[in-house]
Amino acid sequence: MPKRVDHAERRTEIAEALLRVAGHRGLHAVRMRDVAAEAGVSLRLVQYYFETKEKLLLYGLEHLTERFGERVAARLRAAGDAPGPRAVIEAILLASLPTDEASRTFHLVHTSYAVLAVTDEALAAQPFIRSPEAAENHLTELLRQAQEADLTHPGVDPRQDAIALLALSAGLGTSILVGHRTPESAVAVLERQLDGIFAA
Amino acid sequence: MPKRVDHAERRTEIAEALLRVAGHRGLHAVRMRDVAAEAGVSLRLVQYYFETKEKLLLYGLEHLTERFGERVAARLRAAGDAPGPRAVIEAILLASLPTDEASRTFHLVHTSYAVLAVTDEALAAQPFIRSPEAAENHLTELLRQAQEADLTHPGVDPRQDAIALLALSAGLGTSILVGHRTPESAVAVLERQLDGIFAA
């Protein structure tokens, strides 16, 4: 046999090629041949490491959410040690706004997957579909802690406000994506919403 | 010639068939043949009234936004004569939440178009892409009037709060669509946000 190859690594390379293509041509326009060309391998190789296109797409989605998790973690580290609840919440919400190329790709491809998932049950069954629930629980807990530490204005409802924050940042992200809004103004809106929750 | 036919009417029928198909199979899965079958006409007819698929899609988008406008108008009428600013804002925001089949289709197809528009300049140039700006201006003006009439809490910023309301309802709409949230809980979140703006 030729040089034994690390399948996991190869699959990652191909998945990232998929995300690059999806990021600037749109997920709907992704062809197996495009992915192969972008990854610099032959079409046969893409077939070899992912038998079918559907499996490639599912793996690409996994990889996408994984990299998003890493980006959130990086922002949390950048927030210093023992960051306050507001700093943690900002890290999470700002990571999901399409401010740079990577997060733009994430948001576009994630939205594409979400749209597909509405009518595709194989996609709808994927775990990424339930990760928002985890984020909601996490944010709710953070707000509850902030409330107990008396860092919030009166009248805060951790669960309801967590839901609103997530929906708001998702909506803002989409409007950045389609060019209705600049990242800066979206951040300002988000900060304003946080000001309504956290006391100075 | 055979019985002279009303082109506009026929185009509308076909466009509605398009929206029905897009509404439950997804816009990406819409084929010319599906639209023809759904409309109960031959493939040739769809070609006849819309030369190309792209033109059909563009017209479908026009029709979609038009019908959305009618739905908002209907809600406004249902709000009674001389409704207050909050009632008007509620009419606008609640109309865009996917609460029934029609609004669900609207939200799904509209989102599909938005995703396509990110990478398709012909779609991006369509007027629907600037209608959110009009909505933002409208909401801003309503909030400003409410503020002058002393109906709001202090600290309201009409422009910023209008942006937040629109992004929030868009985000909530998407989470209803993908099944993360019930329409009822989304409405509750939206009402809560309005409570933070309008005085009792």
Added chain:
DNA sequence: TGGTTCGTGATACGACCGTACCATCAACTT
């Protein structure tokens, strides 16, 4: 009344895309 034109159907064409198949070469084993 005859011809022109609008509306409609059936079908064919050409392109593209995912997948399958076949061949080849290199390295590790025995």
Added chain:
DNA sequence: AAGTTGATGGTACGGTCGTATCACGAACCA
């Protein structure tokens, strides 16, 4: 050394989809 097996390339097949072509019938005009 020989054979087996993993990795890779090239290419062909089958299906599908948008679009084009051909044909025909029915109404309106002159």
